[in-house]
Amino acid sequence: MTVYEPTFKVDFNYKTPPESLALENILWTVRLSGGDFGGIEVTDLNGSGPYRYKVNHLHMHGPAEHRIEGVQYDLEIHIVHELVGGPQGQPEEEWKAYNETLAVIGFFFEKAEKSHPFIEKMRPLDFGPISDINFNELFGTLASEVENLPLLSGDQRQFYHYKGSLTNPPCADVVNWILYKKVLPISEEHLAAFRSVWFPNLGGHGNFRECQPLCGRKIVRNFEHFEESDHHKKDKACVHHNIELNEKLVHHP
Numbered sequence: 001m002t003v004y005e006p007t008f009k010v011d012f013n014y015k016t017p018p019e020s021l022a023l024e025n026i027l028w029t030v031r032l033s034g035g036d037f038g039g040i041e042v043t044d045l046n047g048s049g050p051y052r053y054k055v056n057h058l059h060m061h062g063p064a065e066h067r068i069e070g071v072q073y074d075l076e077i078h079i080v081h082e083l084v085g086g087p088q089g090q091p092e093e094e095w096k097a098y099n100e101t102l103a104v105i106g107f108f109f110e111k112a113e114k115s116h117p118f119i120e121k122m123r124p125l126d127f128g129p130i131s132d133i134n135f136n137e138l139f140g141t142l143a144s145e146v147e148n149l150p151l152l153s154g155d156q157r158q159f160y161h162y163k164g165s166l167t168n169p170p171c172a173d174v175v176n177w178i179l180y181k182k183v184l185p186i187s188e189e190h191l192a193a194f195r196s197v198w199f200p201n202l203g204g205h206g207n208f209r210e211c212q213p214l215c216g217r218k219i220v221r222n223f224e225h226f227e228e229s230d231h232h233k234k235d236k237a238c239v240h241h242n243i244e245l246n247e248k249l250v251h252h253p
């Protein structure tokens with residue numbers, strides 16, 4: 001069950017890195033890093049902040065690590081951010097003491113006829129050079145929406161949030177998890193291309209971890225009502241994350 005919590009707020013300041021980049025095959029996943037992708041600002045549940053985070057890298061899991069109402073989607077992209085600053089004027093020793101030193105945004109994908117434009121841009125078929133890429137593009141579905149992103153209203157960016165852990169045992173929370181609610185499309189061909197990186201290295205298994213208990217953690221959402229057409233109807237959305245193993249390896253690159 002999720003709780004509507006308008007206090008928790010995320011502002012996106014993503015940038016387009018000037019240089020040409022490429023997806024790296026790091027055996028258990030693919031990674032995009034190296035450019036200045038900008039970052040996000042997070043205002044916490046108690047109203048503290050905003051805390052500033054800078055993008056560290058992007059990687060992916062297939063199938064997804066989180067489950068929404070028991071549904072495990074085909075792919076989950078993680079954008080990993082590290083804490084780089086606090087509220088204006090706050091001394092460094094204070095913001096550095098903020099518990100959530102990482103923020104990870106998750107985007108879910110499910111098989112569809114055509115991939116989201118962002119997936120196309122990542123060059124899944126040849127891992128070729130990627131230029132002119134901006135994580136903001138994940139919030140638009142059509143090319144025309146992507147071009148007009150500043151015009152999209154904020155409420156189209158609906159997400160779930162909880163404090164999570166990178167380590168085992170659970171409940172040592174150092175991550176602000178932010179999960180984008182809208183499920184995005186990926187073609188069978190592109191999904192297969194990504195999975196062919198990690199499946200052979202993991203004995204034919206996906207690179208996700210089994211779900212872990214919530215340990216009493218609160219899951220909030222920044223939108224009040226579920227639309228009739230929503231994938232996740234009513235107030236039943238339940239997010240489970242897999243807490244052991246992989247995140248520890250990945251999110252401390």
Ligand SMILES: [Zn+2]
Nearest residue numbers: 061078247250
């Ligand atoms: Zn991850």
